[in-house]
Amino acid sequence: MDERQRAKVKTMLEFYQDLGIEEFYIRRTEIAKAAPRPQRLTPDSADVQTLSTEKRSESRLQPIHASLGSPPVSQHQLGGSPQAAAAPGPAARPMSLFESASTTAPREHETLEEIHADLGECRRCRLASGRHTIVFGQGNPHAELIFVGEGPGADEDAQGIPFVGRAGRLLNRMIELAGMKREDVYICNVVKCRPPNNRTPLPDEIETCSPFLLRQIQAIKPRLVCCLGAPAVKTLLGAKEGITKIRGQFYDFQGTKALPTFHPAYVLRNPREEKILREDFQKIVDFLKSPC
Numbered sequence: 001m002d003e004r005q006r007a008k009v010k011t012m013l014e015f016y017q018d019l020g021i022e023e024f025y026i027r028r029t030e031i032a033k034a035a036p037r038p039q040r041l042t043p044d045s046a047d048v049q050t051l052s053t054e055k056r057s058e059s060r061l062q063p064i065h066a067s068l069g070s071p072p073v074s075q076h077q078l079g080g081s082p083q084a085a086a087a088p089g090p091a092a093r094p095m096s097l098f099e100s101a102s103t104t105a106p107r108e109h110e111t112l113e114e115i116h117a118d119l120g121e122c123r124r125c126r127l128a129s130g131r132h133t134i135v136f137g138q139g140n141p142h143a144e145l146i147f148v149g150e151g152p153g154a155d156e157d158a159q160g161i162p163f164v165g166r167a168g169r170l171l172n173r174m175i176e177l178a179g180m181k182r183e184d185v186y187i188c189n190v191v192k193c194r195p196p197n198n199r200t201p202l203p204d205e206i207e208t209c210s211p212f213l214l215r216q217i218q219a220i221k222p223r224l225v226c227c228l229g230a231p232a233v234k235t236l237l238g239a240k241e242g243i244t245k246i247r248g249q250f251y252d253f254q255g256t257k258a259l260p261t262f263h264p265a266y267v268l269r270n271p272r273e274e275k276i277l278r279e280d281f282q283k284i285v286d287f288l289k290s291p292c
């Protein structure tokens, strides 16, 4: 690598260090075959080959079940309908952020309060300039179930609480219909500041903000992460396929399970999909009732 590349990588690694991410692992790509074992990278020992955008993009097209460690967990395996066992998983996907970044031992026992304090009055990405309030997340710090949405809307931005607008009311209704209470679960988003005009967060905004989401999930250690909508699915699972195709199936995720489903805002725009959303919530309930 030349000096310019080295400096760029050093800066990036230092940034992730600030976020509490201290280890990066080399993926098993063509270029990494010579060194297939995980290697710890520090700002002073960056291997540009494994971190460059160009090379990372080469490694993205992999079956989701291969990269996540196992195929989607079928309903049959979970004690549900055998038909679901035949449901195909996503065929190919980009690498999720969490496969390139790892928060390990030193962060294992950090609390949500510590993560929140570390986030502070964050201005790490451009979304800071348009927000009123950072929407960190809300709910039970020991929840078995986490909902991850896309980003705060106007109501959330005003109140600093996730899912309080119309979509939030639908989510609350689904939670209650499933026999749970909102205070029993944890709710957060891929990005913590409202994107202008509620646009979809941009990849660099997600990449900057979502390490905090990862730390929140690791602090809570839920049994299930429910990804609400495509940005959450892409961020957490790296899934390339559309939400319609992969929703309602269980995937291995960070030692736990994840289930993608529709974002409530999408269901508000497409009321006929509420039936599907209810079905997915029933799967969540069945999963949580099953033995650990």
Ligand code: SF4
Binding pocket: 119, 122, 123, 124, 125, 126, 127, 128, 134, 191, 192, 193, 205, 208, 209
């Ligand atoms: S979206 Fe996340 S990274 Fe960007 S400013 Fe807000 S809290 Fe910071």
